[in-house]
Amino acid sequence: MTSATARPRLSPKVRLRFDRQTGRSLLLYPERGLELNKTATEIARLCTGEWTIEDIAHLLARRYVDVSTGEIKQDVHTFLDTLARRGLLQDQQ
Amino acid sequence: MTSEYRPYTLIAELTYRCPLRCPYCSNPLGFAHHMDEIDTDTWLRVFQEAEALGVVQLNLTGGEPLLRDDLELLIEKAGKLELYSNLITSGIPLTFERLSRFRTLGLNSVQMSIQSTRPTESDRIAGAPSFRRKLEAMHWVKSLEFPLTMNVVLHRDNIAEIADLIALAESVSADRLELANAQYGGWALQNRPALLPTREQVECARTIAAGARMRLQGKMEVLFVTPDYYSVYPKSCMDGWGRRFIVVNPQGLALPCHLAHTLPGLHFENVRQYHLSDIWHHSSSFNQFRGDGWLPDPCRTCDRRDRDFGGCRCQAFHVTGNAFSTDPACSLSPNHGYVESARSQASHLIGTPVLFEYRTGRGFTRA
Numbered sequence: 001m002t003s004a005t006a007r008p009r010l011s012p013k014v015r016l017r018f019d020r021q022t023g024r025s026l027l028l029y030p031e032r033g034l035e036l037n038k039t040a041t042e043i044a045r046l047c048t049g050e051w052t053i054e055d056i057a058h059l060l061a062r063r064y065v066d067v068s069t070g071e072i073k074q075d076v077h078t079f080l081d082t083l084a085r086r087g088l089l090q091d092q093q
Numbered sequence: 094m095t096s097e098y099r100p101y102t103l104i105a106e107l108t109y110r111c112p113l114r115c116p117y118c119s120n121p122l123g124f125a126h127h128m129d130e131i132d133t134d135t136w137l138r139v140f141q142e143a144e145a146l147g148v149v150q151l152n153l154t155g156g157e158p159l160l161r162d163d164l165e166l167l168i169e170k171a172g173k174l175e176l177y178s179n180l181i182t183s184g185i186p187l188t189f190e191r192l193s194r195f196r197t198l199g200l201n202s203v204q205m206s207i208q209s210t211r212p213t214e215s216d217r218i219a220g221a222p223s224f225r226r227k228l229e230a231m232h233w234v235k236s237l238e239f240p241l242t243m244n245v246v247l248h249r250d251n252i253a254e255i256a257d258l259i260a261l262a263e264s265v266s267a268d269r270l271e272l273a274n275a276q277y278g279g280w281a282l283q284n285r286p287a288l289l290p291t292r293e294q295v296e297c298a299r300t301i302a303a304g305a306r307m308r309l310q311g312k313m314e315v316l317f318v319t320p321d322y323y324s325v326y327p328k329s330c331m332d333g334w335g336r337r338f339i340v341v342n343p344q345g346l347a348l349p350c351h352l353a354h355t356l357p358g359l360h361f362e363n364v365r366q367y368h369l370s371d372i373w374h375h376s377s378s379f380n381q382f383r384g385d386g387w388l389p390d391p392c393r394t395c396d397r398r399d400r401d402f403g404g405c406r407c408q409a410f411h412v413t414g415n416a417f418s419t420d421p422a423c424s425l426s427p428n429h430g431y432v433e434s435a436r437s438q439a440s441h442l443i444g445t446p447v448l449f450e451y452r453t454g455r456g457f458t459r460a
Contacts (some may be wrong), residue, residue, distance in 0.1 A: 012240070015201065021099065028202055031179065031242070035179075085311055
């Protein structure tokens with residue numbers, strides 16, 4: 001799942017919604033939920049099957065100019081790994 | 094910030110009626126006498142109040158929720174409120190058409206139970222012919238692209254089938270498999286001698302489940318819930334009393350867990366009379382076991398008190414007669430001897446035929 005050319009897509013079981021209580025995003029799936037920070041929310045929104053992991057890292061790098069590209073790539077990989085291990089991604093090569 | 098007491102999940106017990114009669118049913122004894130279920134409008138209001146309180150997950154359960162003919166309206170409302178709705182069902186009585194309608198109305202996921210991989214055994218445990226229809230219903234769930242959770246309550250008679258149960262879950266492409274050992278409350282406590290597996294059975298099942306979890310990671314989530322009676326420490330029942338869950342039962346009682354109203358001395362408010370948020374914040378019974386002021390010894394000074402909150406109040410009461418005592422499942426409980434003797438009884442009973450007392454709709458006759 002971590003290959004740079006994979007095009008991650010959220011599994012159909014996942015719903016992303018705004019949480020009025022915290023102002024954060026929640027990623028909901030059967031019996032569980034993850035509270036996402038701002039970066040994770042942006043990554044999750046880009047998991048549409050359209051962008052490769054490399055694209056996602058580039059898109060984020062443009063927005064966070066003060067963070068190194070290496071660090072952003074690392075964050076993207078870590079978060080996507082978390083999703084994949086929980087079965088929340090369908091990847092499309 | 095996340096509040097210490099915020100309900101994320103509303104467990105809506107729409108009815109206690111059910112076409113099945115499983116002997117480990119955790120609904121209250123005598124449920125069949127409770128016929129005055131709350132109406133559609135009350136449920137719609139409860140969903141709205143729950144969402145305002147912070148609820149994001151909705152479990153539509155029972156009994157058998159399909160027996161409510163307003164289920165469509167309830168699902169539609171949940172969708173409008175952006176609640177993640179899970180239908181927890183036996184799959185009976187269900188048609189493909191009705192399930193498709195649920196899809197259109199915004200239902201998010203379906204959980205279905207199976208009693209055994211052997212059709213005749215599954216039907217015997219359920220107390221009604223159901224196995225084949227359940228399998229068919231699971232195929233409908235997947236063909237409509239719902240996430241499917243397959244749930245199996247494990248006990249002495251089916252725990253040895255664990256590898257076959259996993260294979261069955263794979264064959265129906267379940268997204269999640271819950272292998273949950275029976276919790277000994279309600280009917281299950283009544284039938285405990287017939288249900289409690291031996292330590293060897295539990296260990297063997299746990300090993301097989303752990304292997305499957307590794308093998309299927311990312312594809313199917315495999316969850317194995319150890320029976321309390323074989324754990325060293327108790328579970329954090331409901332994630333702690335009145336912390337994350339709110340149950341509304343068929344009659345409208347708002348509860349921290351679905352058996353809380355069986356505890357003596359506690360009074361629970363009804364959603365017919367009170368706003369859900371009043372109940373959540375101000376009910377003396379919801380506040381009764383919050384925090385650690387109420388904790389007994391040895392919990393009071395235990396390092397684990399923030400993790401398990403003293404365990405299950407209902408189990409404490411039903412075993413020790415005192416809802417304020419440490420959960421007897423805990424090896425540090427002064428009443429742990431009860432659990433030890435249940436375990437040794439389980440190993441003596443192995444191989445003897447099992448007689449279940451079925452939950453029935455007409456009193457408590459022995460099947």
